[in-house]
Amino acid sequence: MLLIQGLSKTYRGSQTKAVDDLHLDVRRGEIFGFLGPNGAGKTTTIKAVVGLLRPDTGRITVDGTDVWTSPIPAKRLMGFVPDTPEMYDKLTGRDYLSFIADVFEVPADQRDKRAAELLEMFALSDALPDLIQSYSHGMKQKLAVTAALLHRPSLLILDEPLTGLDPRSSHLFKELMRSHCDEGKSVFFSTHVLEVAERLCDRIGIINRGRLVAVGTMDELRQKAASGESSLEEIFLELTRE
Amino acid sequence: MRQLWAVTKVTLNSSFGISALRWRYVHRRERLWEPILVLVGIGTAVAFFGYGAYRLCLAMASVGAALGQPELPLGLAAVTAQVLVLMMGFFFVVSSFYFSRDLPLLVPLPIKPGAVITAKFLTILVGEYVTISFVFWPAVLAYSRFAPFGLGKGLVTLLVFLMLPVLPLAITALAAMTLMRSINRRHRDLFFYAGSILFFGLFLFWQMSLGRLPESDLQGYLESIITARLGLVRVVASRFPPALWATAAVHGGVALEGLQGLLLTAASAAASVAVLRAAGERLFYRGLIGGEEVARGRAGRAGRRSPTGARTASRDAGWTGLLARPRTPLRALVAREWALVLRTPVWVMNNLLPGIIVPLFMFVPIMATGKLQTDLGRLLAVPQGATIAGLILAGLLLFVGSVSGLAATALSREGPRLWISRSMPQSARLQAEAKLVMAMTVVVISAVPSVALFAVVLRLPALYLALPAMAGILGSLAAMSVGLRVDMARPMLRWKDPQEPVKRNLNALIPMGLSMAMIAAGVPVASQMISAQVNGLLTHTLFVLVFGGLAWVAVGNVLGKADEIVGRLEV
Numbered sequence: 013m014l015l016i017q018g019l020s021k022t023y024r025g026s027q028t029k030a031v032d033d034l035h036l037d038v039r040r041g042e043i044f045g046f047l048g049p050n051g052a053g054k055t056t057t058i059k060a061v062v063g064l065l066r067p068d069t070g071r072i073t074v075d076g077t078d079v080w081t082s083p084i085p086a087k088r089l090m091g092f093v094p095d096t097p098e099m100y101d102k103l104t105g106r107d108y109l110s111f112i113a114d115v116f117e118v119p120a121d122q123r124d125k126r127a128a129e130l131l132e133m134f135a136l137s138d139a140l141p142d143l144i145q146s147y148s149h150g151m152k153q154k155l156a157v158t159a160a161l162l163h164r165p166s167l168l169i170l171d172e173p174l175t176g177l178d179p180r181s182s183h184l185f186k187e188l189m190r191s192h193c194d195e196g197k198s199v200f201f202s203t204h205v206l207e208v209a210e211r212l213c214d215r216i217g218i219i220n221r222g223r224l225v226a227v228g229t230m231d232e233l234r235q236k237a238a239s240g241e242s243s244l245e246e247i248f249l250e251l252t253r254e
Numbered sequence: 255m256r257q258l259w260a261v262t263k264v265t266l267n268s269s270f271g272i273s274a275l276r277w278r279y280v281h282r283r284e285r286l287w288e289p290i291l292v293l294v295g296i297g298t299a300v301a302f303f304g305y306g307a308y309r310l311c312l313a314m315a316s317v318g319a320a321l322g323q324p325e326l327p328l329g330l331a332a333v334t335a336q337v338l339v340l341m342m343g344f345f346f347v348v349s350s351f352y353f354s355r356d357l358p359l360l361v362p363l364p365i366k367p368g369a370v371i372t373a374k375f376l377t378i379l380v381g382e383y384v385t386i387s388f389v390f391w392p393a394v395l396a397y398s399r400f401a402p403f404g405l406g407k408g409l410v411t412l413l414v415f416l417m418l419p420v421l422p423l424a425i426t427a428l429a430a431m432t433l434m435r436s437i438n439r440r441h442r443d444l445f446f447y448a449g450s451i452l453f454f455g456l457f458l459f460w461q462m463s464l465g466r467l468p469e470s471d472l473q474g475y476l477e478s479i480i481t482a483r484l485g486l487v488r489v490v491a492s493r494f495p496p497a498l499w500a501t502a503a504v505h506g507g508v509a510l511e512g513l514q515g516l517l518l519t520a521a522s523a524a525a526s527v528a529v530l531r532a533a534g535e536r537l538f539y540r541g542l543i544g545g546e547e548v549a550r551g552r553a554g555r556a557g558r559r560s561p562t563g564a565r566t567a568s569r570d571a572g573w574t575g576l577l578a579r580p581r582t583p584l585r586a587l588v589a590r591e592w593a594l595v596l597r598t599p600v601w602v603m604n605n606l607l608p609g610i611i612v613p614l615f616m617f618v619p620i621m622a623t624g625k626l627q628t629d630l631g632r633l634l635a636v637p638q639g640a641t642i643a644g645l646i647l648a649g650l651l652l653f654v655g656s657v658s659g660l661a662a663t664a665l666s667r668e669g670p671r672l673w674i675s676r677s678m679p680q681s682a683r684l685q686a687e688a689k690l691v692m693a694m695t696v697v698v699i700s701a702v703p704s705v706a707l708f709a710v711v712l713r714l715p716a717l718y719l720a721l722p723a724m725a726g727i728l729g730s731l732a733a734m735s736v737g738l739r740v741d742m743a744r745p746m747l748r749w750k751d752p753q754e755p756v757k758r759n760l761n762a763l764i765p766m767g768l769s770m771a772m773i774a775a776g777v778p779v780a781s782q783m784i785s786a787q788v789n790g791l792l793t794h795t796l797f798v799l800v801f802g803g804l805a806w807v808a809v810g811n812v813l814g815k816a817d818e819i820v821g822r823l824e825v
Binding site: 024066083110112113114120123128234 | 282284435542575576577578580581582583585586588589590595598599644669670671673674676677679680821822824825
């Protein structure tokens with residue numbers, strides 16, 4: 013579903029590569045967890061995938077569509093939630109979701125139904141007529157997730173999606189990711205919550221200093237770390253040791 | 255006092271971006287050409303407007319000197335400066351006191367509210383000094399040509415300058431705090447608009463009342479103005495007496511009259527700050543926090559109800575109409591632009607209202623005196639008068655259209671939310687189209703009052719109205735497109751306060767600069783054509799073609815390059 017080949021990116025004014033020759037694939041129907049310490053290159057990778065940062069080298073395709081040579085068709089396949097969802101404070105939740113449905117050209121007979129399902133799930137229905145500026149961080153996060161799922165993307169990309177969610181919403185959201193993948197779609201998300209990654213992800217990639225240091229299922233990671241029955245936390249610490 | 259100084263320092267720093275500028279230009283030494291360009295631009299603007307103001311003041315001083323009152327420009331400058339601060343200060347006060355992003359950081363600190371508002375007050379004051387400099391110093395310079403001006407007078411003048419905006423700004427701050435105390439956050443945008451219209455109305459009223467003379471005993475009134483000491487200034491300052499004290503202080507210098515004026519100016523400034531600080535202790539946090547409580551309460555109720563599974567009426571209705579009626583992506587993008595601008599008062603004030611206010615500012619006071627009809631009526635009597643009137647209309651529309659920075663700040667206004675536009679499956683070209691459509695709608699709307707005025711007052715033939723209107727609008731389209739292109743290439747994306755992308759963004763000035771250049775280039779061409787007795791319609795058609803050609807090239811360029819330029823941005 014998502015194929016990243018030889019991605020490298022150096023920020024202007026910096027000598028260090030934020031991402032260095034990254035190769036990664038996310039398969040159809042899987043939840044892929046992307047882990048790494050602060051500043052490892054997770055957000056840079058995600059931004060390059062969704063078209064917010066132009067890579068220096070490398071190729072990124074979503075379902076065979078190149079993100080940088082065919083950005084519009086590629087973006088139709090993706091839904092994206094950034095780590096801090098900066099949104100249009102002066103729009104109401106309804107305005108925002110309507111806008112997203114319009115620009116993603118969600119069919120008229122489906123937009124309300126999809127929005128209703130997601131809003132009910134996240135208990136956001138009552139807040140829909142309010143301005144986004146009155147939303148709490150968690151409510152904004154849930155609205156961003158609702159917007160990202162409105163067009164039923166083949167690939168859902170999330171940067172630290174569980175930050176700011178209450179336990180109930182967090183639980184619902186994990187179930188939602190699973191059901192999304194059960195429909196043959198994929199989820200690619202970064203997180204610091206290793207327990208979540210361990211329990212939820214089909215495969216995990218660990219990035220450190222811009223380079224992918226490990227990728228695979230939990231069992232494969234344990235083998236790579238040669239640490240027997242270790243937890244993901246122990247594997248993570250071992251693989252990202254300075 | 256140490257607390258006040260600390261808060262003032264940090265407020266000044268964050269408001270003017272001092273640390274950020276130092277980091278970029280001194281520490282990192284990046285893009286050093288930018289400050290040079292900015293300094294050259296500011297220098298040119300100061301020279302241009304400052305010299306214009308000086309010449310005007312010189313003429314006034316000369317007239318005043320002939321009547322034995324060379325202080326006339328001082329009085330006018332003092333009144334104008336104080337009224338400007340009184341009117342415009344309102345927006346700065348409300349923005350800084352109630353809408354700025356540093357409030358969540360300042361409020362929890364163990365600082366008295368009086369110290370916070372005094373620090374913010376001083377920060378606004380610094381900005382006001384820049385504004386009134388364009389009015390005050392040219393007047394002082396002109397005055398000094400006709401009256402003795404020594405070191406003592408210079409010192410008094412400097413003190414007067416520093417104190418001049420304090421009283422009007424304190425009055426406007428007190429008014430804003432009192433009103434904000436009783437208005438919750440949800441209605442503050444509405445209040446901002448209402449306040450703007452009120453203050454604008456007051457300004458017009460003041461302007462018109464200045465131009466009105468008493469009809470009974472006009473002779474005696476004029477004699478008293480000419481013979482009385484500071485007579486002309488008293489007339490001008492009668493609507494705002496502190497200006498009279500300031501004028502007397504500068505004119506009198508270190509003499510008794512001057513010191514009296516200085517004392518009154520200083521006392522009024524000190525008293526107003528003391529009252530402001532005392533009122534701030536009582537009103538500021540109540541106004542600020544009261545509004546927050548209302549906003550949070552609503553959000554809280556919404557959050558509490560939902561998890562219980564309470565069904566809403568819309569749910570029972572099968573969710574029909576849950577979202578808005580589907581629109582095409584272009585219409586959705588245009589609607590987004592409108593919604594965001596209309597719901598952000600500072601964007602309305604900076605980008606939308608100028609196009610409507612500028613013609614009113616120009617016409618209403620003149621109309622009130624009946625001078626415009628006379629002058630324009632005389633214009634029509636000369637050969638090619640209709641052509642000249644049409645050209646004036648085209649130039650006016652071109653200028654008024656370019657006053658709005660809507661296109662030239664379009665991408666900057668998205669700022670930290672640009673990720674939404676960049677991750678949506680619509681081309682940057684389509685998004686640029688939407689931004690231009692929105693900006694040009696405003697240009698067309700702002701053209702209506704001017705065209706209507708020329709139609710009603712001059713009764714110009716339809717083609718003499720339509721062709722210049724087209725020329726002006728097409729010229730504006732060219733200027734807007736270039737502005738948008740520059741903003742797409744170099745947007746100001748890292749901002750926290752919505753004032754920043756419109757007020758601190760030099761891109762906003764690009765359309766205005768371009769329109770001035772087009773007017774400057776068009777005037778000699780038009781003069782030649784009028785001198786050569788070229789048919790008026792032909793002259794207008796030529797301008798339509800030239801500006802239309804420029805617009806075609808500029809629009810083609812911005813739309814053609816949009817995907818490439820925006821694709822290079824790193825969000």
